[in-house]
Amino acid sequence: MFHTVLIANRGEIALRIIRTLRRLGIRSAAVHSDADAGARHAREADVAVRLPGGYLDIEAIVEAAAATGAQAVHPGYGFLAENTAFARRCAEAGLVFVGPPPEAIEAMGDKIRAKATVAAAGVPVVPGAAEPDDDLLTAAIGFPALIKPSAGGGGKGMVLVRSAAELPDALESARRTAAAAFGDATLLIERFVENPRHIEIQVLADAHGNVIHLGERECSLQRRHQKIIEEAPSPLLDPETRARMGAAAVEAARSVGYVGAGTVEFIVQGSTADYYFMEMNTRLQVEHPVTEMVTGLDLVELQLRVAAGEPLPLTQDGVRLHGHAVEARVYAEDPARGFLPTGGRILALHEPGTPGEVRVDSGLMVGGTVGSDYDPMLSKVIAWGPDRASALRTLDGALAATTVLGVTTNIAFLRALITHPGVTAGDLDTGLVERHLDALVPGTGAPEDVLAAAALVLQHEWVPAAPADPWDVPDGWRPGSPAAWTTCRLESRDGAADIGVRGLPASGAEVRLPPRETGDAAEPGAGRTVRARLETDGSVLLVTLDGVRRRYAVARDGDTVWLGRDGNAWALTRHHLGDPGDRAGAAGTGDGVVRSPMPGTVLVVKATAGERVEEGQPLVIVEAMKMEHTVTAPAAGTVAELPVRAGQAVDMDAVLAVVRRDGEA
Incomplete structure (x- = not known):
């Protein structure tokens, strides 16, 4: 076995590999870009080396391996994991590449060639x-x-x-x-097969001719063709179908002389269970933990042992599936804005874990920054149960206990998805999320209790108790009359609300809430006043509102307070009355200002200043984390301003263009 392994990756997968290396007594060497200089994987590895050119710099990674005395390189997934030039360069440098031979990567990495190869081996293809x-x-x-x-x-x-x-x-x-x-x-x-199921088979092969599979993973719950929920085993397959698909996957791996861990992906017609080869991923998959939890195997350890020349420690007959596991991917993205990537600084973090039941693979830490340089996946929450229903319940509870403040995430969406009737019934397909999107995407508005809590925190700056001298009370108290109302405007993602507070938060205050809206008209009795009391316990906020006590995670960032509860998170920013508080949140706004829907880089500018454009005409393409978003004209008119250029980095809501509508002066 190796004494030092270099990990050519970052984030949660780098930390997951470090965990296995540490258990095996193997020294871990990490690499990091300048953007990741303070990242968790760089801190927790035994040694870390800077990559001036980033994670795709093959020569710098090989030099880092030599400098740290590494004998092997584990590429994780993404970046260089399926790069044949990297695998060959490792071999030239005398390094063991923890993955398949370059020829197998080449054969399966090209989808066109891969389909021809497996079709010749008798595997059905699309x-x-x-x-x-x-x-x-x-x-x-x-x-x-x-x-x-x-x-x-x-x-x-x-x-x-x-x-x-x-x-x-x-x-x-x-x-x-x-x-x-x-x-x-x-x-x-x-x-395109309409509403299919996406089922993949985990395979393992050694250099001695042994190839086995570890059962399947159901990966049908997707958005933008990317997986968000994975589980093992699939609720669709019976033992006979599992055996047939497993055998097909083994043949696909054999057809290219595969060695190591890999995944053969199939499109499956749910009504008939007919299956077609889609592609083979010649690496460890993001969703590998669900296979580990139902088999009891450590796939990274098996990768390392195979790479060191050892035979597989088990045969196909020795593979046993126990219970059910489900994984949810936590992304820095906003489901209410089309799952566009988000970013920010982690202000508060809580990730649950229960040995044997809940596992969290994460690269997050308080103070860390989520930018637009890399994939928006932050972590994975994985739950095990003796059956599928209990695994889903355990996962829901784990997501409810997960807190990430400072960055908008998809946690509330994930909870809505795994409790959807179609999901709990196992009636899955790749179109389910799109069909039920309106029901799955949480509203952007902050509920009354959150508005009240934020107002107490922001207006009174965490006053924990009444001062001894009543003249020091900062609430407008004066002899002979009640405390004066103080009002702040709280801006959230869906607009601004004026909240009044009177009294001390710690001993009891009145909170005047904004009118409730029904359509465009306020309900009778709008703007009710409630009693509230605020307590603090470290980063936890306890608010009693009309006799009901609620618990929040809380974090401050200047005039913005973040509150988290049950997997939800709200950001509310204080504005003094009279300040402009109507931030435009979408690409097109009523004033003709076109803003960036996400932090990223301007990829293409498709218009020019002074150009006449029609409503919906593309103006700018913004790219973040290898995803493109086309920003269009909000109305017919003339491009009055176009302050961006290709290659320019932009923040979320940065002005990309101003369109003067037809008829405007």
Whole structure:
């Protein structure tokens, strides 16, 4: 076994690998970019080396391995995990690449070649071709069709096309993303199977000719073609179908001389259980923990032992599945804004863990910054139970106990998804999220109790108790009359609300809430006044509102207070009355100002100042974390201002353009 292993990755996967290395008594060497200089993986490894050129700098990684005395390099997933040039360069430098041979990566990394290879081995495949002409696309594939980068993975660059009219723009976008994300603009177009299930088989192979599978994972719950909930085993498969699909996956791995851990992905028609090979990921998968929890195996340890030349320690007959496991991916994204990436500084963090039941793989830490340089996945919460229903309940409880303040995440959305009737019934497909999106996406408005809590915190600056001298009370107290009302304007994602407070938070105060809205009209009795009391316990806020006590995680960032409860998080910013408090939150606004929907980089500017544009016409394409978002004109008019250029970094809500509507002076 190796004495030192260098991890050519970051974040939660780097920390997960460090955990196994530490258990095995192997020294861990980390690498980090300048943006990750203070990241957890760099702090927790035994030694860390700076990469001036970032995680894709192959030569710098090889030099780091030599400097740390590493014998092997574990690439994790993403970055260089499926890069044949990197695998070959490691071999040239005398380093063991903890992954399959370069030839297997090459064969399966090209989706076009991979389909031909496994088809020759008798594995069924989805009809498709490499950028066919219009006649072939219409006759052999048809619409809807799915465009995907031939060299890609993780859903990046995938575009669904439902008609020939959509094809040119879709090809342009997919090719640009493929070139940026994978260095190869070659595209594959396949028949799109409506509402299929996405089921993958975990395989393991050693250098002695042994190949086995560890059962399947159901990965049908997706948004933007990217997985968000995974589970093992699938609620669809019976033992016979599992055996057939497992055997097909083993044959696919054998067909390319595979060695190591890999995943064979299938599209499955839920009504018939017919399955088709989609692709093979020649690396560890993000969702590997669910397989570990139902098999009791450590896949990273098995990767290392196989890479060191050891035979697999078990045969197919020795694989046993016990119970059920479900994983939820926590992303820095805003479901209410089309799952656009977000960012910020982690102000408060709580991640639960119960040995044997709840596992959290995370790279987060308080004070860490989530930027737009890398994938928006922050962590994974994994739950085990003796059956599927109990695993889902345990996961829901774990997500409710997860707190991330300072960055908008998808935790509340994940809770809504795993408790959806279709999910609990196991009636899954890749279109479920889109069909039920309105019911799954939480409202952006802060409830009354959150508004009251935030007002108490912001208005009174954490006054814990009444001062001994009543003249020191900062609440407007004076002899002969009650305390005066003080009012602040709290701005949240869906607008601003004026909240009044009178009295001391610690001993009891009155809070005047804003009117409740029903449509466009206020309800009778709007603007009610409630009694509230605030207590603090470290980073925990206890608020008693009309006799009901609620517990919040709380963090401050200047005039903004973050409150978290049951997996939800709200950010409310204090404005003095009279200050402009109406921040535009979406791409198009009523005043013609077009703002960036996410922090990122301007990829393409598709208009010019002074140009006449129509409503919905593309103006700017913003890219973050290898995802593109096209910002369009909010109305017909003239581009009055265009203050950005290609390659420019922009913050969320930064002004990208101003469109003067037709008829405006």
